[in-house]
Amino acid sequence: DVQLVESGGGLVQPGGSLRLSCAASGFTFSDHYMDWVRQAPGKGLDWVGRSRDKANSYTIEYAASVKGRFTISRDDSKNSLYLQMNSLKTEDTAVYYCAGLVSSSFEDYWGQGTLVIVSS
Amino acid sequence: DIQLTQSPSFLSAFVGDGVSITCRASQGISSNLAWYQQKPGKAPKLLIHAASTLQGGVPSRFSGSGSGTEFTLTISSLQPEDFATYYCQQSYNYPITFGQGTRLEIK
Secondary structure (H helix, E strand, C coil): CCEEEEECCEEECCCCCEEEEEEEECCCHHHCEEEEEEECCCCCEEEEEEECCHHHCCCEEECCCCECCEEEEEEHHHCEEEEEECCCCHHHCEEEEEEEECCCCCCCEECCCEEEEECC | CCCEEEECCEEEECCCCCEEEEEEECCCCCCCEEEEEECCCCCCEEEEECCCEECCCCCCCEEEEEECCEEEEEECCCCHHHCCEEEEEECCCCCCEECCCEEEEEC
């Protein structure tokens, strides 16, 4: 079965950094696009960025709100996706979901999410 | 960026009712649209992709239609487990965007 498990969330001060991880299993990780999507408390879904697959040279897309501050990477040998978040702002407070485009061109598998709180 | 506007933002209905949610795109997106269901404290669940293709395991009471700029999610006969928030999403171009959500509550 496909499984995505996020980790690394927590409380961080404004201006600080945090690295999220997403461990994937149940599918050939290198063959699939992977996304980060976030959801601020009580708000809607907000796409953060995408890592394309090996066939597409692992190229990355970012939302404008995080470009230059967040970095998406992946390690196919560990079946893992990462989100390095720098220069964090209070408005980055959210549950961060890892999502995979496994059998669709949309996010058909999601992790349980990890909560990031940016506060002094 | 492509803006997606869902209507209504809030919907109240009885079990057994049929309901529809509309998603309008600020520019044409062909059929590059998905619908998600989200329950409190849970990750979103993909219901429909490519505007009208039902994701595996999703009950047939869910259906999607539309192309271009106007799309509809229809639930033919509401079941208790359908009361949730629904989001549309476009993947026509980057950045990927979501609608603001439609909260469906039991009457």
